[in-house]
Amino acid sequence: MNTPTPLLDVLGIGFGPANLALAIALEELAPDLSVRFLERRDGPHWQPGMLLPGSDIQNHPLRDLVTPRNPRSRYSFTNFLFENQRLYEHLNLPLHYPLRLEYAQYVKWVAQFFTHQVDYQREAVSLEAVAERGGYYRVTTADGSVYHARSLAFAPGRTPxxxxxxxxxQDSRIRHLNHYLPSLAATLEHHPEARVAVIGGSQSAVEILLHASEQAGVAHLVGYTRNFGYRQKDTSPFSDEVYFPGFVDAFHAASPENKARLRRELVHTNYSASDIDVLNQLYVRRYEDRLHQRQRINLHTCQEILACRPGPDAVELESQHFLSGEVSRQRFDLVVLATGFLDLGSGDRQEPWPPLLAPLAQGHDTLTIARDYRVALPEHPPLYFNGLCESSHGMGDAGSFSLLALRSQSIVESLQQQLAPPRAALARVFSAL
Structure with a gap:
């Protein structure tokens, strides 16, 4: 087993965009705090399985890792473009939002400034709160490394x-959208006339259908959705105020009943819906296929998936049309689940807490999260959720970049209050353990 690290002020679990934004905020607002991050992947990758040609981020580029908090920061998307000699060319693009590939490069560019604070290929597998001598966390990784920290910033990403x-x-032919591109490549390698199914009515589902239809090796492509058709996102500027910091204040203070009402009303700003540009592409592509008397994309709408049966040669899907009651069965070489992610809570499509936190959450039905993103575990040292708080803070926590910078500021300001006792004194006590 490796030697434990010294006592840290902050240990971050995960180093995706959420904790990357936190690393920036810690450097700019609290440089005296000692910080380290653990990341299970081998580098600063952002959505590598969904970097589809032509896809965009559906987010204003200035709502990046830092600009809403500090427009003068060197880590802004604008400065990234400037330092890479692409500012004017980017400004001249006939696009509403930046390309996903370029934003992935932006994330990687920023992450390179923090490599001294990150341990890649270190997956946290267990943690415990140690109550003695002031309280701290002990975190163990898959390779046996042990870390100790006065606080945790938890940002592992949401559970599919x-x-x-x-x-x-457990079948390699059934994959979540996170793994779409490598899964499709592996499928086409073994099946030159592949049969592919895409489950879901999300933006990602439509994008995957468009991409898969362009691949020469995909012979049969089917999209399954429970809806009557693929729905357009609510992109009204009024609805988009869910990504304003003021909405976070209002949502967090709302009663559980009003939170549920708001989520029902606003669901199509983000879920089970797509931007009009990709919907138009899908509709035109299917129409163009009719002109060529071919059918590259089959859409099975109003369908409920009844069963999935992996077999030796294929995966069989059984579905039912909820209007006619007709049941159909089809066989596929790859099934892509474009079905989103779980939120925190006790309802449908929710989990009470991330699995790693189960030992700390004993005795709690669900976890309560304060406005500063601190988990209400008063018997434990400070623990923050960075990006898992949609049920408590609203749509801005639904995987969007929109509020990363301001959320990081809230967490850092809270950390400065919670970690007010001098670190040196605690470190001396800790070294005597």
Whole structure:
């Protein structure tokens, strides 16, 4: 087993965009705090399985890792473009939002400034709160490394949502959208006339259908959705105020009943819906196929998936049309679950807490999260959720970049209050353990 690290002020679990924004805020607002991050992947990758040609981020580029908090920061998207000699060319692009590939490069560019604070290929597998001598966390990684910290910033990303017919199936032919591109490549390598199914009515589902339809090796492509058709996102500027910091204040203070009402009303700003540009592309592509008397994309709408049966040669899907009641079965070489992610809570498509936190959450039905993103575990040292708080803070925590910078500021300001006792004194006590 490796030697434990010294006592840290802050240990971050995960180093995606959320904790990267936190690293920036810590450097700019609290440089005296000692910080380290653990990341299970081998580098600062952002959505590598969904970097589809032509896809965009559906987010204003200035709502980046830092600009809403500090427009003068060197870590802004604008400065990234400037330092890479692409500012004027980018400004001249006929695009509403930046390309996903370029934003992935931006994330990687910023992350390189923090490599001294990150341990890559270190997956946290267990943690415990040690109550003695002031309190701290002990975190163990898969390779046996041990870290100690006075606080945790938890940002491992959300758990993929796997619908009931697919739950518990360990089969490389059934993959969540996170792994779409490598899974498709592996499928086409073994099946030159591949049969591919895409489950879900999300933006990602439509983008995957468009991409897969362009691949020469995909012979049969089917999109399944429970809806009557693929729905357009609510992109009204009024609805987009859910990404304003003022909405976070209002949502967090709302009663559980009003939170539920707001989420029902605003669901299509982000879920089970797509931007009009990709919907138009899908519709035109299917129409163009009719002109060529071919059918590259089959859309099975109003469909409920009843069962998924992996077999030796294919995966069989059984579905039912909820209007006619007709049941159909089809076989596929790859099934892509474009079905989103779980939120925190006790309802449908929710989990009470991230699995790693189960030992700390004993005795709690769900976890309560304060406005500063601190988890209400008063018997433990400070623990923050950075990006898992949609049920408590609203749509800005739904995986969007929109509020990363301001959320990081809230967490850092809270950390400065919570970690007010001098670190040196605690470190001396800790070294005597």
């Amino acid at each position: 949502h796997v619908p009931a017919p697919f739950a518990g199936l």
